[in-house]
Amino acid sequence: MVTHENGGGHGQHQPPSGFIRKWIFSIDHKVIGVQYLLLALFSVFVGMALSLLMRLHLGWPTAKFAFFHGGQMTPEQYLALMTMHGTIMVFMVLTTAPQSGFGNYFLPIQIGAADMAFPVLNMLSFWTTFVSLVVMICAFFVSGGAPIGGWTSYPPLSALGEIVGPGQGGGETLWIVGLAIFCGASLMGALNFITTLIDLRAKGMTLGRLPLTCWTWFVTAILGLLAFGVLLAACILLLLDRLAGTSFFIPGGLVVTDQVITWHKGGSPLLWQHLFWFFGHPEVYIAILPGMGVASHLLSTFSRKPVFGYRAMVGAVCGIGFLGFCVWGHHMFISGMSPYSAFAFSILTMTIGVPSAIKTFNWLGTLWGGKIQFNCAMLYALGFVSLFVSGGLSGLFLAQPALDLYLHDGYFVVAHFHLIMGVAAIFGMFAGLYFWFPKMFGRFMNEGIGKVHFWLTFIGVYAIFMPMHFLGLAGNPRRYSEMTAGPFLQKLQPVHVFISIAAFITIGAQLIFLFNFIWSLFAGKEAKDENPWHATTLEWSIPSPPPHDNFGGVEPVVYHGPYEFSVPGAADDFIPQHLAPELVRKAQ
Amino acid sequence: MPGTIVDDVELIDAGHGGGTPPPAGGDDDGDSSGSRRPIPRRAYFTALQLGLAAIVMFFMALASSYIVRKGLGVDWQSTPLPRVLWFNTAILLASSATIVLARKKLQSGEREAFQSWWWVTTGLGLLFLAGQVIAWRQLAAAGMLLATNPSSSFFYLLTAAHGAHLAGGILALFYVAFRPWSRSRISQSTAAELASIYWHFMDGLWIFLFALLTLGR
Secondary structure, eight states, rough: OOOOOTTTTTOOOOOOSSIIIISSSSOHHHHHHHHHHHHHHHHHHHHHHHHHHHHHHHHHHTOOOOGGGGGGOOOHHHHHHHHHHHHIIIIIIIIIIIIIIIHHHHHHHHHHSSOOHHHHHHHHHHHHHHHHHHHHTTTTTSSOSSSSSSTTTTTTTTTSSGGGOTTTTTHHHHHOOOOOOOHHHHHHHHHHHHHHHOOOOBBBBGGGGGHHHHHHHHHHHHHHHHHHHHHHHHHHHHHHHSSSSSSSSOOOSSSSEEEOOOOOOOHHHHHEEEEHHHHHHHEEEEEEEEHHHHHHHHHHHTTTTTOOOHHHHHHHHHHHHHTTOGGGGGGOOTOOHHHHHHHHHHHHHHHHHHHHHHHHHHHHHTTTTTOOOOOOOHHHHHHHHHHHHHHHHHHHOOOOTTHHHHHHHHHHHHHHIIIIIIIIHHHHHHHHHHHHHHHHSSSSHHHHHHHHOOOOHOOOOOOHHHHHHHHHTTTTTTSOSOOOHHHHHTTTTHHHHHHHHHHHHHHHHHHHHHHHHHHHHHHHHHHEEEESTTOOSGGGGSSSSSSTTTTTOOOOOOSSOOTTSSSSSSSSSOOOOTSSSSOOOOOO | OGGGOOOOOOOSTTTTTSSOOOOOOSOOOOOOOOOOOOHHHHHHHHHHHHHHHHHHHHHHHHHHHHHHHHTTSSSSSOOOTTTTTHHHHHHHHHHHHHHHHHHHHHHOOOOHHHHHHHHHHHHHHHHHHHHHHHHHHHHHTOOTTTTTTTHHHHHHHHHHHHHHHHHHHHHHHHHHSOGGGGGGSOOOOHHHHHHHHHHEEEEEEOOOHHHHHHHHH
């Protein structure tokens, strides 16, 4: 595990030259951060395209489309779309952009470091992630196509190979291999983040002065470090079942389309569920925590007030992270587990509501009495709070085993996780992007276009996902390609049509965002001031875009906490962290 | 706490010739030439500990799968463990002793003794892996292959996973032996210390896995 920085004996005196070293195999954390963001941007559009096709079929199940060779989408094709939609969105968007994207770019700067602890490892972790994406995308193109078992890939469906359906041959194998590669990449990244945070903080940057963005990147990295190893083990066991004839997960006595499976016996599909969800629950906190950090950061900055209850916020982040490892069983309430286990998992799950509520009330406390600036970044941060509450509340219902018996595998669950992950977390990313865009690229994103995008998206996602709660309560199962079986489902079809139309409009609205992003890169209003938002953290003390070594070879010194806004007695309504006390202007 | 540990003074090792000790307590090794700051020595130890934590989680997932799968009861058949495994264990324990010895020689400046004992350690590590392969072949000859029954599946899987990580450790031993340390940010002594922590951990992990396989059979 001995790793060294690039450059052998000579350090990096000047930035790298040559296109390949500068932009492709760069070891600069800022370039790597942008690479991750671009990977996530590509992936989110792929994921949205898949969901577009899904909603097309769900809204009009009997319609025939030219791109299905003039025919209808088959149920297996729908399931393949669904599987890859979930996989790509969860792993390639939600696990990469908030943490590896923004975290890579801004963590070193916010703590006053010149780069991550291990820049070469950082580069490796990006390119490993890239390889894992390529391997997964290849699943679409092999014979049989993409796998159909959902992003959760439960055995025995995922373990038996091609006999159980199209996509379960080569497609599933590529999926598992791609995921295993992703595990390696994530572990490397997590190790880098944590080491950097512990050992590379500038003088004066105590843990108590860390911006909340850094705290969330810290706890998220710890979650990743401890969880991805378990997923890797699970993937290896599944691959062995598929390719080597072992029976870790495959029980005996299975019959698949009249064929009795005699070459496997004794395994446990539940074992996969335990392993997967032991990883899977921390994973969803990995997806949301950085967004919480960004929300806290922006709500404070654009209310010109300190974060309400900074220490409680830190405690809540740590509490959410720790409890996240204790609740995996709530994904398995209908698996036949002992009701006493279910009770324990239920209580623990509800307990996570406590730190989450603390954070929510503290966000409101931060806003209360503040001088609020309603720019795009702030709108998205506010949207994050709204969506986090909406999505989080349904979690409390799902945490009751008695209720979950009915709601499991239905649209109530789909509504819950989409609001929390698919929207709140995404809003966290939008907020971060609008906020940090001037620092990263020296230009602003267009506020007018951004507000149009915000409102269309904000209303659109509520239109898409709120009705899904009712569908779930009405008994609509998930992972069904069409709701044509039986009158009780057919009656719900108009809701599906409404959701699909809302989805098309909302997905269309994302093109507005894409236009804004690309246009602003080249023609956005220049950010001449290095601190246009009058923010306090260290990234706003360096030029936009930052130089290769961030602080020009000089280690910054930190004198203040991260959210010194409207400090009584100070002339300005903010005190940057690096401003020496004697230089702070006093009010007259 | 990392912030309060004084960076160890680098004792005699190749290429540094008794250079100045790094500043105490700081988070910077004091390179003020304008090049990118080298990272503090303790960061390598932090990273190693984190890596070990991740490896522990990986093996704990496998170990708990072993326990669960065994407890299902249906088709678990004892896998007789080849006797060579005891010999391999002794070799690995011996290699832990020789790596300690090698580091002591390095610290007292006996470079050639350090190199000899370092090679002995490497050789013992390779011998361990060879012994594991022999164990596999003996088991295969007795008709117990990867998919024969869950017990044998776990035997091959756990020993292969451990062997793969140990092979990584052997690569680290080669790296410590061959890298030109005069041009590096850390000293060979630090690298040797890092490699030996990893090595002892692999030793301990093997004891754990061997005990699990023996008790679980």
